[in-house]
Amino acid sequence: MNARKIKAAVADISADTDPTRKAAKLASLCCALFRERGVELVVVGGSAIELLTEGAYTSGDLDLCRLTPAALPLRERQQIMGQLGAQGGPRSWQVAGAFVDLLGPLESLAHTPLRRLQGAFGIIQVAQPEELLVERVLVSIYPQSHPPARDCAKKLAAVALGGAMELDWKEVRRLASRPEYGILMACKALVREVANELKTKSPLDPNG
Amino acid sequence: MGEIMSWEDWLKGRRWRRELGNRVAPEVIQRSRSSSDRRLRKLFKGRRGLPFTPTEKL
Numbered sequence: 001m002n003a004r005k006i007k008a009a010v011a012d013i014s015a016d017t018d019p020t021r022k023a024a025k026l027a028s029l030c031c032a033l034f035r036e037r038g039v040e041l042v043v044v045g046g047s048a049i050e051l052l053t054e055g056a057y058t059s060g061d062l063d064l065c066r067l068t069p070a071a072l073p074l075r076e077r078q079q080i081m082g083q084l085g086a087q088g089g090p091r092s093w094q095v096a097g098a099f100v101d102l103l104g105p106l107e108s109l110a111h112t113p114l115r116r117l118q119g120a121f122g123i124i125q126v127a128q129p130e131e132l133l134v135e136r137v138l139v140s141i142y143p144q145s146h147p148p149a150r151d152c153a154k155k156l157a158a159v160a161l162g163g164a165m166e167l168d169w170k171e172v173r174r175l176a177s178r179p180e181y182g183i184l185m186a187c188k189a190l191v192r193e194v195a196n197e198l199k200t201k202s203p204l205d206p207n208g
Numbered sequence: 209m210g211e212i213m214s215w216e217d218w219l220k221g222r223r224w225r226r227e228l229g230n231r232v233a234p235e236v237i238q239r240s241r242s243s244s245d246r247r248l249r250k251l252f253k254g255r256r257g258l259p260f261t262p263t264e265k266l
């Protein structure tokens with residue numbers, strides 16, 4: 001991507017006042033520029049949930065992890081983000097009216113594919129919603145009750161149960177049963193509750 | 209699941225996703241604070257981010 005295109009992209013992102021669309025555009029641009037250097041990035045955490053659910057959850061920062069095992073040298077990262085007029089670093093930058101956090105390698109147990117969105121400036125890879133759901137259910141109950149995580153999990157489940165996002169429920173069951181999570185019962189209960197509210201059946205129940 | 213969603217489809221689906229979530233949880237579920245509060249509130253004039261676009265405008 002040449003300097004002129006980058007400048008135009010940053011101007012477009014800076015002017016965007018819709019937080020979710022702005023984050024998607026910024027993710028798209030960052031992913032494109034890192035991809036040019038052989039590094040694949042993935043949108044994770046609350047930022048990923050926002051792109052998948054439109055849940056009005058995220059704050060003004062974009063969380064990215066590295067899919068590629070090798071990290072870029074700090075100087076090279078600074079150079080890439082410098083192209084965007086970013087301030088700060090080397091793991092967190094202020095750019096185009098938002099913050100970008102580069103959190104390290106992706107932690108994932110999911111077997112399902114990363115979701116991919118053709119963003120305004122290149123493909124955005126997003127963490128698997130199966131794992132995001134199970135992770136939020138875990139955080140909603142351990143180490144103590146955490147209602148914001150529960151609301152997030154409910155919105156993820158609702159968007160999937162409503163047919164607006166493809167979700168592999170067998171994978172949800174597998175992940176929730178794993179010792180790293182160990183929350184199958186809590187997960188089933190939450191999905192059942194959401195299914196009841198949407199007047200549908202839970203795919204995690206035997207007769208669902 | 210392995211397909212790439214187009215930008216247009218993602219934009220078109222925003223309202224539907226928001227409406228589904230709104231049926232089971234409050235419309236805005238942004239955390240009231242986090243470890244990033246200081247920098248967020250400084251950039252966003254006391255808020256933790258830009259205001260969310262209302263559902264009817266998505």
